[in-house]
Amino acid sequence: MKIHITGYGLISSIGFNAEESIKSLRIGQTGIERGRFEAMSNYRVGAITLSNEELKERFELNTDGSRTALLGMVAAKQAFHGHEISDQIRTGLISGTSVGGMDISEVEYKKYLDQTDHNPENYKHHSSGTSSMQIAKELGISDFVNTTSTACSSAANAIMMGARMINNGLLDRVIVGGTDAMSSFTISGFKSLMIFDDDWCRPFDESRKGLNLGEGAGFIVIESEKSRKLSKKESLAVLSGWSNASDAFHQTASSPDGQGAKLSMLEALDRAGLAPEDIDYINAHGTATPNNDLSESKAIQGVFNEIIPPFSSTKAFTGHTLAASGGIEAVFSILAIRNGYLYPNLNFRTPITETGLTPQLKFEEDKEIRHVLSNSFGFGGNNSTIIISAV
Amino acid sequence: MKILACSKISDQGIFLNGIQQSIEKTTNNWKKELYIKLGVEYPKFYKMDALAKMAFLGFELISNSTSIDHLADDELSLLFANKHSSYDTDQKYVNSYMEKGSPGPSLFVYTLPNILTGELSIRNKWYGENIFFIQEKFDPEFFIDQINFYFSKGSNACLCGWVDSAKGIEECFLFLVENKAGELSIEELNNYYKQ
Amino acid sequence: MSDLKETLKEQIIEQLNLEDLTPSDIKNDAPLFGDGLGLDSIDALEFIVLLEQNYDIKISDPSEGKEIFQSVDSLAAYIEKNK
Numbered sequence: 001m002k003i004h005i006t007g008y009g010l011i012s013s014i015g016f017n018a019e020e021s022i023k024s025l026r027i028g029q030t031g032i033e034r035g036r037f038e039a040m041s042n043y044r045v046g047a048i049t050l051s052n053e054e055l056k057e058r059f060e061l062n063t064d065g066s067r068t069a070l071l072g073m074v075a076a077k078q079a080f081h082g083h084e085i086s087d088q089i090r091t092g093l094i095s096g097t098s099v100g101g102m103d104i105s106e107v108e109y110k111k112y113l114d115q116t117d118h119n120p121e122n123y124k125h126h127s128s129g130t131s132s133m134q135i136a137k138e139l140g141i142s143d144f145v146n147t148t149s150t151a152c153s154s155a156a157n158a159i160m161m162g163a164r165m166i167n168n169g170l171l172d173r174v175i176v177g178g179t180d181a182m183s184s185f186t187i188s189g190f191k192s193l194m195i196f197d198d199d200w201c202r203p204f205d206e207s208r209k210g211l212n213l214g215e216g217a218g219f220i221v222i223e224s225e226k227s228r229k230l231s232k233k234e235s236l237a238v239l240s241g242w243s244n245a246s247d248a249f250h251q252t253a254s255s256p257d258g259q260g261a262k263l264s265m266l267e268a269l270d271r272a273g274l275a276p277e278d279i280d281y282i283n284a285h286g287t288a289t290p291n292n293d294l295s296e297s298k299a300i301q302g303v304f305n306e307i308i309p310p311f312s313s314t315k316a317f318t319g320h321t322l323a324a325s326g327g328i329e330a331v332f333s334i335l336a337i338r339n340g341y342l343y344p345n346l347n348f349r350t351p352i353t354e355t356g357l358t359p360q361l362k363f364e365e366d367k368e369i370r371h372v373l374s375n376s377f378g379f380g381g382n383n384s385t386i387i388i389s390a391v
Numbered sequence: 392m393k394i395l396a397c398s399k400i401s402d403q404g405i406f407l408n409g410i411q412q413s414i415e416k417t418t419n420n421w422k423k424e425l426y427i428k429l430g431v432e433y434p435k436f437y438k439m440d441a442l443a444k445m446a447f448l449g450f451e452l453i454s455n456s457t458s459i460d461h462l463a464d465d466e467l468s469l470l471f472a473n474k475h476s477s478y479d480t481d482q483k484y485v486n487s488y489m490e491k492g493s494p495g496p497s498l499f500v501y502t503l504p505n506i507l508t509g510e511l512s513i514r515n516k517w518y519g520e521n522i523f524f525i526q527e528k529f530d531p532e533f534f535i536d537q538i539n540f541y542f543s544k545g546s547n548a549c550l551c552g553w554v555d556s557a558k559g560i561e562e563c564f565l566f567l568v569e570n571k572a573g574e575l576s577i578e579e580l581n582n583y584y585k586q
Numbered sequence: 587m588s589d590l591k592e593t594l595k596e597q598i599i600e601q602l603n604l605e606d607l608t609p610s611d612i613k614n615d616a617p618l619f620g621d622g623l624g625l626d627s628i629d630a631l632e633f634i635v636l637l638e639q640n641y642d643i644k645i646s647d648p649s650e651g652k653e654i655f656q657s658v659d660s661l662a663a664y665i666e667k668n669k
Contacts, residue, residue, distance in 0.1 A: 109489065110489060113489060113490070127474075127475070127525070132525075148522065148524055149476055149504050149505060149525050150505040150522060157522050167540075184488075185485065189484070192494040192495060192631065193500075193628065194496075243520075245465065246469070246519060248509075248512040248515075248517055251510065251628070263465065379503055380509030380510075382505055434621075434623050434624035435624035438602065438624065440603070444606075493635055495601070495635070496631045497629050
């Protein structure tokens with residue numbers, strides 16, 4: 001059964017929608033800068049320059065929620081634009097998040113500690129599940145709502161789960177993706193792991209030191225052919241492959257040979273009925289940590305051998321948006337298919353000595369891009385891959 | 392689909408395949424006591440947070456009664472969910488940087504519920520699929536649907552779990568199913584959960 | 587010195603959230619990393635924090651840690667030498 005993609009939406013530090021994002025990608029304009037707000041002022045982060053109030057106003061959001069939920073609403077609404085709720089189309093929403101409502105809870109908790117103005121009502125936004133329900137409410141979706149929480153592979157896993165539910169006849173149409181807002185919790189946590197780069201991150205570069213965090217949301221709408229005939233939406237691309245595998249190595253580090261990543265890519269190709277040489281572009285996980293980029297490079301070499309397609313990480317543009325990254329990068333993949341785009345891997349100078357690989361360095365368009373492979377690897381050794389193909 | 396084994400740890404006690412085990416769950420040290428009683432040699436156990444420890448112990452209980460040696464290392468899928476995500480550890484972590492001023496990396500590692508599936512995979516060298524969902528309550532129908540997806544794509548076995556630890560309530564329900572002839576009804580699964 | 591070692595064990599248990607362990611579970615010369623207590627590079631970061639917060643000793647290069655954090659004995663010896 002073909003899984004059609006009939007909508008997409010995203011918001012990140014490089015744009016409030018797909019069109020703005022492409023403009024930034026085209027001119028090599030990163031969204032990462034030194035943080036404007038207190039908790040982030042020491043770090044380079046990919047922050048969205050709108051407050052929660054501004055998000056609600058600008059995007060006409062009717063449902064209250066944490067910043068994670070609000071960002072999710074923006075992206076999901078864009079994706080669902082032009083779709084209608086219908087009795088004949090069983091519609092679900094599956095969202096991946098790691099922050100949930102922590103961005104509100106941590107502010108509230110500080111007020112509690114400082115004994116100022118504390119409102120325990122606000123903790124109701126805390127649960128990851130609540131953010132998904134708020135997004136669903138904003139869109140009027142009630143048939144099925146679920147939440148994945150597998151760190152940086154959450155959105156990719158949400159996409160995978162949605163595809164399965166359609167394939168198995170449990171749903172006809174699903175909005176799938178992920179969202180994560182910036183929070184002190186996450187910033188301090190990654191800082192304690194010592195995997196930040198004080199400078200702009202350098203994916204796949206020999207001198208890379210670590211990642212820059214980002215925030216954002218990315219959602220796509222997938223539906224069966226039967227549903228598409230009813231919704232009358234154009235098929236923009238096809239979700240042809242997906243897979244998840246365990247790295248079984250360490251809680252936060254990837255195995256040196258990228259075992260889990262390799263398995264995940266191979267199985268996704270197998271599901272899509274494709275050979276490695278059919279892939280025209282890889283949107284890598286590419287967080288720019290010493291560990292991930294080496295591990296992922298080895299895995300890519302293990303799958304593609306000598307003939308490695310153009311590949312790049314877009315995280316030097318958006319920052320690492322954690323649970324949202326698989327969703328945002330799925331949108332980039334769809335746009336690559338539709339417009340023949342290849343995205344540049346910013347800040348690259350020298351290949352990793354051990355692998356000698358050079359990523360795509362400039363923005364190109366009108367290329368023949370029929371199949372895109374997108375990787376999302378989460379803590380816990382949770383490795384996911386999705387493949388998006390031309391209709 | 393056939394249930395091979397299940398373990399349940401809750402306020403009612405520690406159960407394996409419906410039979411209560413002789414470790415009381417009343418002491419605060421119950422996890423350590425169970426670990427010692429099971430005769431496991433895996434010092435990394437001590438680093439884990441409550442969720443990962445419970446899942447670890449839940450599976451060690453199961454593997455004492457059932458062998459899955461016949462499965463290849465990528466044939467077993469992991470399917471887990473809970474309501475509170477990594478709440479307990481999140482709280483401790485917030486304390487570590489808000490009150491003590493020193494964010495703890497070894498705590499931060501566990502502020503994701505799916506680290507427990509990572510720990511199980513590391514311990515048992517499993518390379519199959521794994522996922523973690525956040526849901527309002529244990530939903531047997533959801534689990535059965537998901538298991539069917541895995542079996543239809545070629546997975547031969549599934550280790551499933553509802554593992555939650557928040558606000559003083561600890562709960563760990565693990566069950567192992569194999570892709571073999573047999574029916575597992577929603578009601579039956581719910582009964583196992585309610586032990 | 588043996589007081590220091592006992593204190594160190596308590597601090598290790600607290601810093602690394604090894605809440606099910608007691609000081610008597612940790613032998614002075616037992617390896618802490620790899621096979622012993624199964625600690626790893628993330629835990630090494632915690633040791634660096636422990637040294638700085640409790641003993642005012644700064645380790646600027648995390649890779650030095652391997653030697654120093656081998657066991658309670660080696661850790662205590664390092665603290666005695668550098669305090």
